[in-house]
Amino acid sequence: MTFDIFLAPFTDEAMRRALVAIVVLSFGSAPIGVFLMLRRMSLTGDAMSHAILPGVAVAFLLSGMNRLMMTLGGLIAGLIVAVLSGLMARVTEMKEDASLAVFYLVSLALGVILVASNGSSHELIEILFGDVQTIDAGALCLIAFNTTLTLCALAVIYRPLVMECVDPLFLRVAGRAGALAHLVFMAFVVVNLVSAYHALGTLLAVGMMILPAGIARFWSRDLSRIIPVAIVSAIVSGYFGLVLAAATGAPAGPSVVLMAGAIYFLSMTVGPAGGLVRRFAPGRHLEA
Amino acid sequence: MSAQLQFRDVTLGYDRHPAVHHLTGEVMPGALLAVVGPNGAGKSTLFRGIVGLLKPLSGSIARGGVGVHDIAFLPQSADIDRSFPISVFDFVATGLWREVGAFGDLRGRRRARVAQALAAVGLTGFERRAIGTLSGGQTQRMLFARLMLQDARLIVLDEPFNAVDAKTSTDLLRLVKQWHAEGRTVLAALHDMDLVRNHFPQTLLLARGVVAWGCTAQVLTPDNLTAARKMCEAFDDDAAACVEADTPRAA
Incomplete structure (x- = not known):
């Protein structure tokens, strides 16, 4: 059947679980990504995703491929780097992006050395690039828990976060x-990176945040629409990424990110909010 | 009546270098005070000290029972990310932050207050526009609408009429006078001496320290203005520690 290519992969339980993981992940990671992008911190997310590696590595050394321990390890390492770089930026003249770069590079180097000296190359690749098809029920629950927490936290900090993004001085006085x-917010960037790392690995975890946010920015100029569009884009990328992986035999995580990339370029071309077509063929000018 | 603001030998600056040096004086509640002086005189630094963004290097500023929540501040170049996807209505509504917090309802009476503030600054019809589409003058009007909603006892305006046209300036000045009439304390850093002479009863002429402070007519004399212009903008990396800092002064 024609539609077999879209449905057949999900007769497999591992693939169904992978799809559920990505859908659940999308609800937390995409809104976080929107705020990262709007705060011009897209690359900060990338840096943070590298920073969680030594925590994952230490947990791997202590307990093998135990997902819960590796999650906790990643969470602790990420939070330490986030707090230390934020602290450095406030007590010294170093800007936050520069101090974060220092910490994440040290962290990444440490993590790679720890994993490489103690694990097989197959395990290193799984930690770096993830494997969404090996997600078990425990990891799925963990992702769901993190997403629930993220949505609750975002509901609480939504207004101050928006105000902090658009006019930081206003809240500093208030x-x-x-x-x-x-x-x-930074703590939940780490929480979501750790969630996404199970599906996409430490190096691509930020893909589920930034790419959907970038896609959504080309479709709307209103924050209340950008967030749902980002979530839907993440889910669509996840679904077609898994289909692509099943059809070609490519690794699932990178396929999902690649699919999000394809949707990004499509949005960049035809998106009504600053897309290329609208920019270079805007139509006749209006009267007012 | 106790002072709204009391400066006790206050020195404000950056990295130990003073920008406002040994300032002592009071601002009474309900005052409409213009703060004038050449560029680099320390006006913005003084304002940052008043609103709590800058800690004094020495001395102190007492705010007469006004908490940070009761101060509305318009900085010289508002640090707004104009590309942020937020509407004019939502931006102005942030002025209600103290009242609504993270979860407060923004419908009904509060929505009407936002609409009233927008109408007062002439921005009715702009509610759904993204803030990035406003002109410089419209942005300043929007910032004034937010100030209105803050309903603060102390309002600090750093060069509020810079780069706005005459009509906008007149409209915004009317709001400043309305706040004064309502008994709020208003401080404004200004460069237009005619505007100060015509509308501000009191003036502080600043040139790193106080040159003159009091009734506008007595402060803005040619001699005082000349003295302010001669202000030394010195920033000496090798400057010695200030001896006056060790000398106790009367409040």
Whole structure:
């Protein structure tokens, strides 16, 4: 049947689980990605995804491929790097992006050395690039838990976070809500990176955040629409990425990110909010 | 009546270098005070100290029982990300932050107040527009609408009429005078001396320290303005520690 290519892969339980993982992940990672992008911190997310590696590596050394321990390890390493780089930026003259770069590079180097000296190359590849098809029920519950927490946290910090993005000085005069919102937000960047790492590995984890956010930005100029569009784009990328992986035998994680990339370029071309077609063929000018 | 703002030998600056040096004085509640002086005189630094963004290097600023929540501040170049996808209505509504917090309802009476503030600054009809589509003057009007909603007892405006046309300036000045009439304390850093003479009863002429402070007519004299212009903008990396800092002064 014609539609077999779209449905057949999901007769396999591992693939169904992978799809559920990506759908659940999308609800947390995509909104976080939207705020990362709007705060011009897209590459910060990338840096943070590298920073979780030594935590994952230490947990791997202590407990083997135990997902829960590796999650906790990644979470701890990510939070340490986020807090230390934020602290460095406030108590020294170093800007936050520069201090984050220092910490994540040290962290990444440490992580690679730890894994490489103690694991097989197959395990290193799984940690670096993930394998969404090996997600078990425990990991799925963990992703669902993280997503639920993320959505609750975003609901609480939504207003101060928006205000902190658009006019940080305003909240600094009005109290400490802005700094607190920033801190909570950074913690949930780490939480979602750790979730996404199971599906996409540490190197591509940020893909489920930034690419859907970038796609959504080409479809709307209104934050209340950008967030749902980002979530839907993440889910669509996930579904077609898995279909692509099943059809070609390519690894699933990179296929999902590649599919999101394809949708990004399509959106960049035809998106009504600043896409190329709208920019270079805007039509006749309006009267007012 | 106790002072709304009391400066006790306050020195404000950056990295130990003073920008406002040994300032002592008071601002009474309900005052409409213009702060004037050449570029580099320390006006913005003084304002940052007043609103709590900058800690004094020495001395202190007492705010007469006004908490940070009761201060509305318009910085010189508002650090707004104009590309952020937020509507004019939503942006102005952030002025209600103290009242609504993270979960407060923004419908009904509060929605009407946002609409009133927008109408007061002449931005009715702009509610759904993205903030990035506004002109410079419209952006300043939008910032004034947010100030209105903050309903603060102390309002600090750093060069509020810069780069706006005459009509916008007149409209915004009317709001400033309305706030004064409502008994709020308003401080504004300004460069237009005619505007200060015509509309501000009190003036602080600043040139890193106080040149003159009091009734506008007595402050803005040719001699005082000349003295302010001669202000030394020195920033000496090898400057010695200030001896006056060790000398106790009367409040």
